[in-house]
Amino acid sequence: MSKNSFQFKQFTINQEHCAMKVGTDGTLLGAWAQAPQGQSRILDIGTGTGLMALMMAQRYPDAIVHGIDIDPDAASQAEENVTNSPFAKKIMINRGDATKINDSIGYDAIVCNPPYFVDSLTCPQEQRTLARHTVTLNYTSLIQTAKRLLKDNGILSVIIPSENSDDIETTAALEGLFITRICLIKTTPNKLPKRQLVEIRKVPANHIDFHEEVLEIAPGQRSDWYQQLTKDFYIK
Incomplete structure (x- = not known):
């Protein structure tokens, strides 16, 4: 498999026209995010290659999934990947x-x-800037958009750098939304968490479901949690 494509169990992601390639973050979120079973409607904001839209479609067979991206090349690539998939x-x-x-x-x-x-210098390439920097979609606009588009019992799921956790939690609180699940992600047992999976809802939970997980227990050896989470997607 070349660097321009990535093979999953049920679909292939071509990515030569996308600024952001298939990575651990998108795969984690696509496998972790929740949606109601049944005929639900799911939106993938900044769909990129279409990876998360495809993962959610695979996990929720009765759902309708919409993906949107401001980058025309990414949207075209996602449409290609979807068209060539079983979904x-x-x-x-x-x-x-x-x-x-x-x-x-x-x-x-x-x-x-x-x-x-x-708050960092933007990339010289416009496509990569759109994908990597909050120049077009900052946390405030994301949270406000989710608040407007979600049903009353709807769920927003994101993955963010750990250093940005205060920003998104504060923004959610200011918009009257509630953190209901957090999963801290460590790449190895001895490292600090670099990423957080965060679930946000309009309705508060009785308690926040809080976990800390590790991706690899040794170089190239996935943890039981990571293996179980992604077993329906990764070929190896």
Whole structure:
């Protein structure tokens, strides 16, 4: 498999026209995020290659999944990947700005691997800047968009750098939303968590479901948690 494509168990991701390639973050979120079973509506904001849209479609067979990306090359690539997958009839990809979506029905779940450089120098390449920096989708606009588009019992799931956790938690609180699940991700047992999986809802939970997990217990050896989480997707 070349660097321009990535083979999963049920679909292939071509990525030569996408700034952000298949990585651990997107795969983690696609396998961790929750949605109601049944005929739910799921939105993937900043769909990129379409990876998370495809993962959610695989996990929730009765759902309809919408993916949107502001980058026309990424949206075209995602549409190609969806068309060549077994889930083509249940996923729709659009090119556009998620903050301007006009939807009166509402979504049961929204997933987003948002841009993660908040206060750093932007890249010289515009496509990579759109994908990596919060110049078009900062946490405030993401949370406000999710609040507007989610149904009352809807779920927003994101993955963020650990150093940005205060930003997104504060933003959610200011918008009247609630953190209901957090999973701290360590690459190895002896390292500090670099990423956080975060679930946000309109309705508070009785308690926050808080976990800390490790990706690899030794070089090249996935932890039992990571192996179990991704077993339906990774070939090896």
